Amino acid sequence: xxxxxxxxxxxxxxxxxxxxxxxxxxxxxxxxxxxxxxxxxxxxxxxxxxxxxxxxxxxxxxxxxxxxxxxxxxxxxxxxxxxxxxxxxxxxxxxxxxxxxxxxxxxxxxxxxxxxxxxxxxxxxxxxxxxxxxxxxxxxxxxxxxxxxxxxxxxxxxxxxxxxxxxxxxxxxxxxxxxxxxxxxxxxxxxxxxxxxxxxxxxxxxxxxxxxxxxxxxxxxxxxxxxxxxxxxxxxxxxxxxxxxxxxxxxxxxxxxxxxxxxxxxxx
Amino acid sequence: xxxxxxxxxxxxxxxxxxxxxxxxxxxxxxxxxxxxxxxxxxxxxxxxxxxxxxxxxxxxxxxxxxxxxxxxxxxxxxxxxxxxxxxxxxxxxxxxxxxxxxxxxxxxxxxxxxxxxxxxxxxxxxxxxxxxxxxxxxxxxxxxxxxxxxxxxxxxxxxxxxxxxxxxxxxxxxxxxxxxxxxxxxxxxxxxxxxxxxxxxxxxxxxxxxxxxxxxxxxxxxxxxxxxxxxxxxxxxxxxxxxxxxxxxxxxxxxxxxxxxxxxxxxx
Amino acid sequence: xxxxxxxxxxxxxxxxxxxxxxxxxxxxxxxxxxxxxxxxxxxxxxxxxxxxxxxxxxxxxxxxxxxxxxxxxxxxxxxxxxxxxxxxxxxxxxxxxxxxxxxxxxxxxxxxxxxxxxxxxxxxxxxxxxxxxxxxxxxxxxxxxxxxxxxxxxxxxxxxxxxxxxxxxxxxxxxxxxxxxxxxxxxxxxxxxxxxxxxxxxxxxxxxxxxxxxxxxxxxxxxxxxxxxxxxxxxxxxxxxxxxxxxxxxxxxxxxxxxxxxxxxxxx
Numbered sequence: 001x002x003x004x005x006x007x008x009x010x011x012x013x014x015x016x017x018x019x020x021x022x023x024x025x026x027x028x029x030x031x032x033x034x035x036x037x038x039x040x041x042x043x044x045x046x047x048x049x050x051x052x053x054x055x056x057x058x059x060x061x062x063x064x065x066x067x068x069x070x071x072x073x074x075x076x077x078x079x080x081x082x083x084x085x086x087x088x089x090x091x092x093x094x095x096x097x098x099x100x101x102x103x104x105x106x107x108x109x110x111x112x113x114x115x116x117x118x119x120x121x122x123x124x125x126x127x128x129x130x131x132x133x134x135x136x137x138x139x140x141x142x143x144x145x146x147x148x149x150x151x152x153x154x155x156x157x158x159x160x161x162x163x164x165x166x167x168x169x170x171x172x173x174x175x176x177x178x179x180x181x182x183x184x185x186x187x188x189x190x191x192x193x194x195x196x197x198x199x200x201x202x203x204x205x206x207x208x209x210x211x212x213x214x215x216x217x218x219x220x221x222x223x224x225x226x227x228x229x230x231x232x233x234x235x236x237x238x239x240x241x242x243x244x245x246x247x248x249x250x251x252x253x254x255x256x257x258x259x260x261x262x263x264x265x266x267x268x
Numbered sequence: 269x270x271x272x273x274x275x276x277x278x279x280x281x282x283x284x285x286x287x288x289x290x291x292x293x294x295x296x297x298x299x300x301x302x303x304x305x306x307x308x309x310x311x312x313x314x315x316x317x318x319x320x321x322x323x324x325x326x327x328x329x330x331x332x333x334x335x336x337x338x339x340x341x342x343x344x345x346x347x348x349x350x351x352x353x354x355x356x357x358x359x360x361x362x363x364x365x366x367x368x369x370x371x372x373x374x375x376x377x378x379x380x381x382x383x384x385x386x387x388x389x390x391x392x393x394x395x396x397x398x399x400x401x402x403x404x405x406x407x408x409x410x411x412x413x414x415x416x417x418x419x420x421x422x423x424x425x426x427x428x429x430x431x432x433x434x435x436x437x438x439x440x441x442x443x444x445x446x447x448x449x450x451x452x453x454x455x456x457x458x459x460x461x462x463x464x465x466x467x468x469x470x471x472x473x474x475x476x477x478x479x480x481x482x483x484x485x486x487x488x489x490x491x492x493x494x495x496x497x498x499x500x501x502x503x504x505x506x507x508x509x510x511x512x513x514x515x516x517x518x519x520x521x522x523x524x525x526x527x528x529x530x531x532x533x534x535x536x
Numbered sequence: 537x538x539x540x541x542x543x544x545x546x547x548x549x550x551x552x553x554x555x556x557x558x559x560x561x562x563x564x565x566x567x568x569x570x571x572x573x574x575x576x577x578x579x580x581x582x583x584x585x586x587x588x589x590x591x592x593x594x595x596x597x598x599x600x601x602x603x604x605x606x607x608x609x610x611x612x613x614x615x616x617x618x619x620x621x622x623x624x625x626x627x628x629x630x631x632x633x634x635x636x637x638x639x640x641x642x643x644x645x646x647x648x649x650x651x652x653x654x655x656x657x658x659x660x661x662x663x664x665x666x667x668x669x670x671x672x673x674x675x676x677x678x679x680x681x682x683x684x685x686x687x688x689x690x691x692x693x694x695x696x697x698x699x700x701x702x703x704x705x706x707x708x709x710x711x712x713x714x715x716x717x718x719x720x721x722x723x724x725x726x727x728x729x730x731x732x733x734x735x736x737x738x739x740x741x742x743x744x745x746x747x748x749x750x751x752x753x754x755x756x757x758x759x760x761x762x763x764x765x766x767x768x769x770x771x772x773x774x775x776x777x778x779x780x781x782x783x784x785x786x787x788x789x790x791x792x793x794x795x796x797x798x799x800x801x802x803x804x
Contacts, residue, residue, distance in 0.1 A: 051286070226336060239398075303547070321658060323558050
């Protein structure tokens with residue numbers, strides 16, 4: 001099984017699927033191709049929300065503002081899963097979770113060649129990208145297809161994969177406890193307009209049923225969206241386990257005036 | 269085979285797929301994840317347009333404004349198909365059609381537990397949702413995966429499914445014949461901007477070739493969009509069998525000034 | 537394997553999938569359903585960018601402004617691939633590439649009947665469309681499902697397929713060399729806002745590292761988007777091999793003021 005995640009929109013993922021299916025008969029599962037465009041941290045967050053629910057799989061994930069520069073392509077083995085994508089931190093947060101208890105995972109650099117001979121991505125190994133702008137098709141898809149045919153335990157035996165301890169990392173910002181409240185950050189906004197923060201849900205557990213202020217906007221803390229009237233603001237614990245600002249049946253990011261990266265103060 | 273329909277946008281359906289694939293090796297078929305947001309009747313209409321074309325399958329469908337409240341999760345067996353989703357009427361119109369001649373179908377309530385122990389949706393049965401806001405992942409996907417491994421004839425034997433005669437129902441509004449015309453309602457607008465009504469196509473069969481008025485806007489009745497010039501309004505019988513207001517190669521809902529739920533008068 | 541491409545948006549492709557799965561157990565692979573609406577040349581361009589990466593497959597592609605008129609449904613055999621869609625030129629550019637060296641491909645007309653008996657698309661052969669507006673479901677899906685069960689070498693043996701030399705063709709416009717530059721045309725704009733022209737990349741190979749003017753707007757020619765600062769314009773060779781106008785991490789079609797079909801002058 002190979003999952004596909006990217007910010008490619010359409011129809012570029014189709015070309016990746018074609019290349020994958022030249023390398024393997026694996027079942028392909030689309031996760032999303034509208035990840036926040038060229039936004040590595042927000043995309044990494046979404047990967048942490050989705051990949052842990054999968055059985056062992058190869059996860060191809062490409063959000064790659066540095067495509068065509070000398071950033072490496074990497075493979076990460078984490079638990080029984082493997083991740084394939086650019087070395088820009090994207091794969092690190094989901095790898096920590098897939099690696100489970102000890103958060104230990106292994107990273108391999110892909111020995112991509114650059115002979116500029118427009119090699120065919122459906123057969124050339126190691127990859128030699130035909131383009132400087134579409135490594136999803138020319139590098140990452142061949143890698144995901146190739147390693148799917150191996151076992152996640154034998155990645156070290158694959159020609160062109162080199163174990164490395166040097167890779168880009170990524171940590172989501174920490175929240176802070178402050179006088180009479182918390183200070184956090186917006187890490188994603190979902191398709192419903194729900195504003196997702198880096199603040200763990202347990203910090204507001206004891207406030208459920210009360211009213212708080214979010215950047216001075218008053219809102220009740222409740223367990224469900226439907227606990228407030230349609231159109232009303234609500235602070236809740238999202239399915240991701242973090243504090244979320246929402247509006248019942250409408251858009252929280254509009255009602256709270258928040259965007260990804262914004263600082264939020266929650267006052268009790 | 270399991271089909272997936274929702275108003276979740278992206279990337280939440282990816283988590284549902286992961287959970288499903290922990291329960292079953294079934295082929296997963298995406299229908300749509302951009303159903304009209306939290307609009308149960310319009311989403312139910314789309315299910316009636318798509319599900320009847322499938323071979324026997326489990327259909328997971330989630331449009332669920334009441335997520336986290338005490339509305340039940342249900343399974344419906346209809347003909348050789350099973351449907352899984354919230355008890356809010358969504359599954360009833362497609363179930364009537366899948367049940368075929370006699371429109372009889374059976375409904376089972378899922379005995380969801382609420383131990384608040386953050387049970388793992390990939391293994392806990394009956395489901396005990398970890399979240400109050402994402403039952404697609406925590407309740408409906410486990411149910412769809414679990415029943416796919418059984419037969420649609422043996423649902424009654426599955427622990428945690430209880431036959432019930434009490435469930436929410438849903439009927440699309442009826443159209444009316446009025447002086448020199450018809451009065452109907454807009455039930456959906458498709459991705460092309462075609463305005464779909466609840467008026468059966470046979471009511472305008474005898475008017476093909478003539479001109480009618482739609483809320484006082486004149487428009488010809490024709491069999492195809494291309495029977496009028498590009499940019500011109502046309503009244504036609506859509507692929508759903510109902511009367512539709514369209515514009516050749518442009519957007520009917522703009523040209524006719526109509527939205528879902530609007531009343532329409534067709535005058536001969 | 538059957539790939540699906542269309543401009544149908546959502547949820548109509550779901551009905552096509554249902555019909556296909558009544559005719560065949562083939563793996564279904566979504567390419568895109570948001571092809572430029574009713575724009576046959578731009579959609580044909582995207583097919584040329586995606587289909588050649590696939591292993592032998594049946595490719596169902598529907599962008600069909602003439603649905604319901606007397607335009608034919610055709611099947612094209614090209615190399616080990618088959619294409620199914622409307623006879624409006626859409627399938628010709630990808631067929632030339634899939635046919636490989638000699639660009640020779642064979643075309644078959646589908647003997648669609650029009651008994652107006654609302655035949656069931658899941659079983660009727662040859663197709664007899666129930667609707668005048670959704671031949672993706674009523675004609676093209678049954679054809680794709682039916683021929684998938686045959687071999688691409690034996691299409692001539694299938695009842696209802698008639699070899700023909702008369703079909704609509706389509707060629708992308710040629711670019712021209714002019715005084716001190718090139719004149720081309722915008723053939724597509726991708727999801728990132730990159731402006732894709734009909735000008736082959738090799739024409740600017742010798743200009744990499746220099747500055748050119750695009751309709752009098754100065755821009756550097758570079759191999760990657762990231763070779764210029766974020767927000768800066770760049771002329772590059774896209775993954776499709778053609779000249780592309782882009783902005784690093786922003787939208788090229790806005791910065792260059794270009795739309796599909798526009799003429800572009802590149803001055804050295």
